[in-house]
Amino acid sequence: MVRAMKDSGVEWIGEIPEHWDIKKIKYLLKERNEKNTPIKTRDILSLSAANGVVPYGEKTGGGNKAKDDVSLYKIAHPKDIVMNSMNIIAGSVALSQYHGCVSPVYYMFYSDDKDSDINYFSNIFQSKEFQRSLMGLGNGILIKHSEKSDKLNTIRLRIPSEKMKNTLLPVPPLKEQRKIAAMLDEKNAHIDSIISKTKESIEAFKTYKQALITETVTKGLNPDVKMKDSGIEWIGEIPEHWEITKIKNIVKIVNGKDNVVKDGEIPVYGSSATPFGFTDKIMHDKETVLLGRKGTIDKPQFIKEPFWAVDTVFYTIPKRNTYLKFFFYCMSGFDYKKYTYGSAIPSMSQGILNEIKLPYPILKEQQQIADFLDEKTAHIDSLIANKEKMVQELEAYKKAMIYEYVTGKKEVE
DNA sequence: GATACACTCGCGATTACCTT
DNA sequence: AAGGTAATCGCGAGTGTATC
Numbered sequence: 001m002v003r004a005m006k007d008s009g010v011e012w013i014g015e016i017p018e019h020w021d022i023k024k025i026k027y028l029l030k031e032r033n034e035k036n037t038p039i040k041t042r043d044i045l046s047l048s049a050a051n052g053v054v055p056y057g058e059k060t061g062g063g064n065k066a067k068d069d070v071s072l073y074k075i076a077h078p079k080d081i082v083m084n085s086m087n088i089i090a091g092s093v094a095l096s097q098y099h100g101c102v103s104p105v106y107y108m109f110y111s112d113d114k115d116s117d118i119n120y121f122s123n124i125f126q127s128k129e130f131q132r133s134l135m136g137l138g139n140g141i142l143i144k145h146s147e148k149s150d151k152l153n154t155i156r157l158r159i160p161s162e163k164m165k166n167t168l169l170p171v172p173p174l175k176e177q178r179k180i181a182a183m184l185d186e187k188n189a190h191i192d193s194i195i196s197k198t199k200e201s202i203e204a205f206k207t208y209k210q211a212l213i214t215e216t217v218t219k220g221l222n223p224d225v226k227m228k229d230s231g232i233e234w235i236g237e238i239p240e241h242w243e244i245t246k247i248k249n250i251v252k253i254v255n256g257k258d259n260v261v262k263d264g265e266i267p268v269y270g271s272s273a274t275p276f277g278f279t280d281k282i283m284h285d286k287e288t289v290l291l292g293r294k295g296t297i298d299k300p301q302f303i304k305e306p307f308w309a310v311d312t313v314f315y316t317i318p319k320r321n322t323y324l325k326f327f328f329y330c331m332s333g334f335d336y337k338k339y340t341y342g343s344a345i346p347s348m349s350q351g352i353l354n355e356i357k358l359p360y361p362i363l364k365e366q367q368q369i370a371d372f373l374d375e376k377t378a379h380i381d382s383l384i385a386n387k388e389k390m391v392q393e394l395e396a397y398k399k400a401m402i403y404e405y406v407t408g409k410k411e412v413e
Numbered sequence: 414g415a416t417a418c419a420c421t422c423g424c425g426a427t428t429a430c431c432t433t
Numbered sequence: 434a435a436g437g438t439a440a441t442c443g444c445g446a447g448t449g450t451a452t453c
Contacts, residue, residue: 048446059447066448086448105449158449160415255434258429270427293435295427310428349435 003411010168012133017408020172026165028116029109034075036101042070043100045082052094053082073101080108081122086158089131095122107161115174119181120406124169127403137163170407179412180405188398195394202387209380214333216369216376217326218359232357234334242361248354250327251316255293255350256283256309269303270310271296283308288315289328297348300331314350326366329373330358 005015008022016022044056044066051059053076056066067073076082076096083093085105095118102108111118124130137159172180218235219227220242227237230244238244247253260268264280271292285306292299294312302325309315318324336348361369404410 046447050446084448087446090446092447103448158416158418260428272427276427294437295425311430312428345437347436351434 008170012129013170013407015409016170017172020170020408022168023171024165025109025167025169028113028169028171029081029111029121031161031165032075032077032080032108032110036073036075037071039071040075041099041101044070044073045076045096045098045100045102047082047084047092047094047102047106049091053096053098055098055100070101072104074104074106074108076100076102076106076108077110079118080110081118081125083107083125085161088159089134091131093125105158107164117174117177117181120177121169123181123184123402124406127406128399129403134159134167172408183412184402184405187401191394191398195391198387198391202384205380205384209377212376213329213373216373217330217333220361220365221369221372230359235359238359242359244357245360246354247356247358249319250322250358250360251318253314253316253350253353256311256313256315258311260308260310266306266308268308268310269301269313271299271313273299273301279308281308282306284315287324288317289324289331290315291331291353292348294345294347297346298336300328302328314353321363323363323366323370325370325374329370
């Protein structure tokens with residue numbers, strides 16, 4: 001059945017059901033402008049887009065230090081909608097479950113009207129359409145859009161409380177407000193559980209990928225082959241015809257160098273996954289595996305292009321019977337922590353690396369295993385990418401769903 | 414009170430640099 | 434070549450301050 005709709009006259013709201021109203025916030029909710037003087041509480045609360053209202057001690061990330069003088073703070077109560085007047089456009093608004101003091105730039109709104117259900121209005125504040133509709137109201141203009149998370153970080157933009165109070169919201173009858181809020185609670189919980197399950201499965205795939213690499217470089221591709229003990233714990237049994245040999249027999253390890261000239265077209269690699277600059281000198285022009293010397297040492301990299309390497313990594317030159325990609329997978333497959341040392345920053349040396357023992361099948365078998373792993377890991381990576389995309393879509397869907405229901409485009413069954 | 418306007422903090426990860 | 438530490442960078446994520 002299609003409901004009769006009417007134009008709300010408000011751009012971000014669009015059409016609403018005929019029996020709904022449009023009202024200013026000030027006729028729906030009250031601003032709680034309660035100062036912390038004399039001091040009523042020293043429990044400071046913090047608000048963030050990701051986590052909502054939490055006790056200051058539990059907040060994550062940076063931010064300024066809280067003031068020493070809490071008498072300048074405002075008070076928030078449980079069931080208050082708390083919003084950061086300078087950051088609400090970026091989603092910094094949430095329903096509080098705590099009593100405590102908050103930054104003076106926050107606004108608290110609460111319901112003392114028997115016709116306004118705070119949970120319903122809280123949902124409106126969560127919808128991206130509402131948040132972005134406030135854009136024109138702010139004083140100050142700098143906006144930073146994050147491509148990655150599609151978030152708007154409002155650098156300096158404060159919405160005066162009067163303008164906030166005059167903002168229009170869609171208003172269903174109380175009974176419907178409650179129905180919508182309850183339904184959204186339930187749906188959100190459901191979607192959240194799907195999201196967290198998906199995230200778990202992403203982790204499982206990553207674990208599986210790692211296990212597959214270790215398994216394949218130590219056991220080979222033929223499950224029927226006769227095995228023998230390698231004498232090395234993490235390697236376990238290996239095929240009978242394989243050898244175990246030290247890294248110094250597999251590759252030659254060379255230190256990178258500092259003093260990088262930063263102009264030119266030769267990529268400079270350190271221990272991060274992407275080159276951090278360019279130079280005009282070539283250190284090595286054949287494919288190599290980069291191994292970490294300091295800091296991040298558990299992320300070997302396979303490089304095919306001519307490069308320059310800084311002094312916190314090693315590069316490697318394969319010996320005659322080495323298929324370098326197989327060596328790369330071997331180095332991706334074991335636990336570096338056992339071998340590292342150093343106080344503040346974990347370190348690795350040529351001496352230690354050279355003595356590490358690895359499985360060493362004949363060249364052709366190394367290549368077969370590497371090819372197999374290339375294909376398998378690419379497949380697993382694409383599965384992981386799909387799941388990550390799915391998580392993003394679910395989060396977007398959540399926001400979109402809130403909008404659909406709080407503006408009555410969809411009706412609660 | 415209104416208005417204009419950046420700055421702060423944390424922190425990990427890396428690189429730079431110096432000494433042995 | 435190795436080891437230690439300082440400096441830097443990026444970046445997320447906060448929060449107000451200065452001035453009229």
